[in-house]
Amino acid sequence: MRDSVDDFLDQWAALRSDLDLEAMGAVGRLLRLTRLVDKEVGRYFAEHGMERWEFDVLATLRRSDRPLTPKELAANVMVSSAALTNRIDRLAARSLVAREAVPGDRRSLHVTLTDAGRRLVDSTVEGHVRNERRMLAELDAEDCEELNRLLRTLVNTLEGGR
Amino acid sequence: MRDSVDDFLDQWAALRSDLDLEAMGAVGRLLRLTRLVDKEVGRYFAEHGMERWEFDVLATLRRSDRPLTPKELAANVMVSSAALTNRIDRLAARSLVAREAVPGDRRSLHVTLTDAGRRLVDSTVEGHVRNERRMLAELDAEDCEELNRLLRTLVNTLEGGR
DNA sequence: AGCGAATCATTCGACGTCGAACTATCTCTC
DNA sequence: GAGAGATAGTTCGACGTCGAATGATTCGCT
Known part of the structure; x- marks a missing residue:
C-alpha cells in the first residue's frame, strides 16, 4: 500500500537519487499526519x-x-x-x-x-x-x-x- | 525509558483511569514530536x-x-x-x-x-x-x-x- | 540592609494566515 | 451563440501568535 508521501518521494528519487528517502519519508509523514490529525481534532471540538x-x-x-x-x-x-x-x-x-x-x-x-x-x-x-x-x-x-x-x-x- | 508524554499520561491515569492511554499517548507524541521537528527544521533553514x-x-x-x-x-x-x-x-x-x-x-x-x-x-x-x-x-x-x-x-x- | 540582576505577567507592534468577497475567465447547456 | 454557473487567482478585514519592550516584584551578593 502506498500513500501520498510515496508519490512525493518518487518525485525526488527521479531527480536526486542521492537523497535519503527513508528519512524524508518519516519526517514528511510526520508533518502531514499531524496536519490531518489536527484538522480532525479541530472538527471534533467544533462539533x-x-x-x-x-x-x-x-x-x-x-x-x-x-x-x-x-x-x-x-x-x-x-x-x-x-x-x-x-x-x-x-x-x-x-x-x-x-x-x-x-x-x-x-x-x-x-x-x-x-x-x-x-x-x-x-x-x-x-x-x-x-x-x-x-x-x-x-x-x-x-x-x-x-x-x-x-x-x-x-x-x-x-x-x-x- | 520514559518521555515527557508519559508524565502527562500518568496525570490523566491518576484522575481518570477510564481513558485510553495508548491512544492519548500516540496522538500526544505525534503533536509534540512535530513541534520539536518543526523547530529543528526551522533552525536549520535559519542558519x-x-x-x-x-x-x-x-x-x-x-x-x-x-x-x-x-x-x-x-x-x-x-x-x-x-x-x-x-x-x-x-x-x-x-x-x-x-x-x-x-x-x-x-x-x-x-x-x-x-x-x-x-x-x-x-x-x-x-x-x-x-x-x-x-x-x-x-x-x-x-x-x-x-x-x-x-x-x-x-x-x-x-x-x-x- | 541595599542595589543590581533576574523573573514574572502583560502590553505593544508587526506579521502571516484564513475565510469571504471580488474580478476575470472558462464551460456547459439550451 | 448567449447566459448561468463553475473555477482561477487576488484582495480585504479580522484574528492569533510571536518577539521585544515594559512595569512590578523578588533574589543574590557583598
Missing part, C-alpha cells in the same frame, strides 16, 4: 462548541490537578506567554478559569479551573479520546504499542536531556 | 538564511519538475490560496520564481523556478535531508522502516480514499 486551544488550556489544568502559573501553562501548551495572557483573558471572561494571587510572590499568579471549566473538560475529554482512538483504528494493539515506542524514542531525542 | 515556507514552495516546484499553478502549489504545501499569493509575491520579488501565462486558460498561471531558485533549493535540500536523518539517528534501519510503515497506514486512513 462540541469548543475550540482546540480552550481544551488545551483547560485540560492542562485538569490533569495537573492544581493551580498553575501562566508560565507553567505556556510550557505545557507550547505557546508564548503573550499568547497565554490572551487565552486566559478569554477563558476568564467565560468564567471557565479564574486568576488568583499566589501567596508569597506577587509577580506571579495562579490560574484555577472553575467548576464550570472542570465540568466542561470532563464532559469533552472522553469523546475526544474516543476520537483519537478512532483515528488509530487501522492499527492493532501491537502496532499501536510499537508506534508509541518509536515516537517516545524520538521525543526523548529531540527534547534533549531529560 | 542557511532561508525560511521554512520558502523552501516548502521552492522544493515543491523542484520535485514536480514542471510549472505549477497556485492551486496545485497550495494543495501541496497545505495552505490557503490567499497565503500562496502572498508567498509567490515575495519569492518573485527575490527572483526565485516567476509567474507565466498558461496557454489556453487566462484565469490561471504557471509558477516556475528561476535558475536562482533552482540553485537555492538544490544547495539546501541535501543538508536539510541530512538534518532529518540526524533527528532520526536513534532509530536503526529496521525501526525507521517500521515507523514509515505505521505512519503510512495512518496517513492513508486520514486522507480518506486514495
